[in-house]
Each structure stands twice: as structure tokens, then as C-alpha cells.
């Protein structure tokens with residue numbers, strides 16, 4: 132059965148290995164040999180070349196009962212900085228780093244949960260369907276691994292991404308889509324002392340537009356943020372150029388478009404009224420997704436959580452993940468809680484208990500999905 136000592140040892144082994152985004156080679160090679168030893172057919176895709184990294188996404192496949200749905204189990208190989216020389220410490224059942232790096236439970240907690248579950252399934256001859264393991268690279272730098280993946284490589288009917296805070300049993304069933312909005316305000320330069328009336332102040336135009344823009348929390352499923360502003364040269368020059376970078380997110384595509392339009396029009400109208408020009412580009416970073424309660428991916432996760440003895444907790448999130456791309460590629464995917472906490476900080480931690488529970492949850496998912504014969 133699930134072996135607590137083995138999970139902790141494997142977790143500590145993996146977090147110690149260098150795994151910066153786009154430089155996952157070392158950890159990927161270790162994980163690939165583990166997957167091979169567990170009887171999976173393993174290959175790496177060609178994403179390394181597309182994202183200028185040293186490693187592609189890792190795929191593993193193990194055949195099972197062909198009557199059951201094909202299940203995807205996913206996590207990401209990379210880690211945010213600072214992650215060089217991570218040294219895990221365990222005190223009273225809590226694993227932290229020494230404090231000068233992140234811990235890397237994001238997302239080694241997910242990887243270890245998948246590995247331990249596969250090990251248990253193999254050792255105890257638990258019946259299963261086909262399982263595809265997908266370990267992505269460069270998740271932390273704009274989801275580059277999943278974004279550049281050939282969707283034809285995904286074989287599953289649905290899947291789970293083990294990459295959320297919250298205890299095992301937490302199931303993320305909805306996430307926002309995001310637009311990045313880059314605005315350049317072009318005014319007219321002039322000498323600030325001799326001929327200010329000849330100028331059009333781009334900074335002032337930007338300020339007026341920003342004062343009119345709705346930002347922050349727009350509604351329960353929509354947010355917007357003005358994240359960056361740059362412009363101006365000197366106090367004696369009326370500035371003719373400002374660049375502003377904003378984002379809008381919503382779990383509703385319609386609201387995402389509405390908020391984006393509001394921001395774009397406000398910049399355009401304010402600029403035009405002042406005799407300036409707004410050049411705006413909008414880029415969809417990823418699409419939103421909402422998984423209904425009665426979809427197999429959510430139904431199976433709830434049943435698995437209950438059979439493992441955890442309270443199933445459905446939650447919408449405000450952040451994007453590989454699930455945004457997998458859902459777009461036609462593989463309904465939910466993100467699962469693995470207990471990682473204070474991620475992206477040097478105070479990151481995970482409990483030994485949650486590592487163990489994650490593996491238990493994955494075993495329960497494998498068993499539940501195996502029972503869903505089509």
C-alpha cells in the first residue's frame with residue numbers, strides 16, 4: 132500500500148534536483164527513468180526547441196482495460212525561482228526549505244503523488260484503464276509547455292492536474308480566461324516651459340483614462356489589473372509616449388470580452404478627446420473553462436475523494452494553469468489540491484500527511500475511472 136517513508140524520500144529526492152523553467156532536463160531524466168521502471172512507455176515531445184528550453188514535455192503511457200475511459204494524470208516539472216540548491220527540512224510532519232529557496236512542492240507534490248499511486252497500483256495489481264501521464268515544462272513561465280504542445284499527443288478522455296493548494300479532495304472546476312492588453316498612448320512632445328500649448332501630454336492622457344477604468348474585482352468571476360506603466364523623459368519635455376500593460380480575467384468569456392472592450396474603448400476615447408492616439412493590442416493568454424457537475428471528470432473526482440475518505444470540495448479559481456490548455460485541446464481537465472501552501476515564496480511548505488493523501492486520492496481516481504466502463 133501507500134508508503135509514507137517512500138513518498139517523503141522521493142519528494143526530498145526530487146526537490147533537490149535543479150528544475151528551473153526551461154531547464155528541467157535533470158529532473159525530467161530522473162522522472163522518466165522512474166516512469167519507465169513503473170512499466171510506462173515514455174517519450175518526450177519537441178517543445179524544448181519551440182520554447183528555447185533544454186527539455187520537452189514528458190509523456191508516459193500504460194495500457195489497461197480498454198473498456199474504461201483513458202485517464203490523464205498531469206503535473207509540471209519546473210519550479211519558480213529561487214530554486215537552486217533546495218534543501219528540504221522536515222519538522223513535526225511539515226516539510227519546508229531551509230528558507231533561502233522555495234520548497235518546490237509546487238509541483239513535486241503532484242509528481243510524487245502520481246508516482247506513488249502508479250507504484251501502488253502496480254504492486255497490488257489494482258485494475259485500471261489506460262493511463263497517460265503528462266508532465267509539462269515551463270508551466271511557471273506562461274504555461275509555455277502546455278501552450279506549445281501538439282494536442283494530438285493527448286490520448287485521454289479526461290484528466291487531472293495535480294497542481295493546486297488546498298488539501299486532497301479539493302477539485303478546481305472552473306478557471307478564468309485572460310487577456311493581456313498593451314496600450315501605447317502617443318501624444319505630442321513640446322518644450323514644457325516655452326511651448327506647452329503645442330504638446331499633448333501622453334502621461335496626463337493615460338492618467339485620465341486610468342481614472343475612468345474599472346479595475347480590481349469587477350464581479351465574482353471577473354477581475355482586471357493595470358500592471359505596468361512606463362513613459363516620459365524629463366520634466367522639461369511634454370511626454371509624447373506612455374506604455375501601459377493591463378490584464379483582464381473572467382470565467383465567463385462574454386464578461387472577459389466586455390471588460391476588455393471597456394478598457395480598450397476608455398483608452399481610445401480618452402486619447403481621441405485629448406488629441407492623442409491610443410495603439411492597443413489585445414492578446415488572449417488562455418481561454419476560461421467551467422466543468423459541469425455531471426461531467427465524467429468532476430463526477431469521478433468527487434466519487435474518488437469520497438472513497439478515499441476526503442470531503443470533496445469544488446472550487447473555482449482565479450488563476451490559470453495547464454488545465455486551461457488541456458480543456459481547450461478537448462481533454463476535460465480539473466485541477467486537484469495537493470496540499471502545497473505559501474507557494475512561490477521561500478515559506479512554501481507541504482505536510483507529510485498531504486503528500487500521502489494526494490497519493491491516496493490518485494489511487495482512488497485510477498480505481499474509480501477503471502470502474503467507469505464505457
Ligand SMILES: [Zn+2]
Pocket residue numbers: 207237238270294
Ligand atoms: Zn504549480
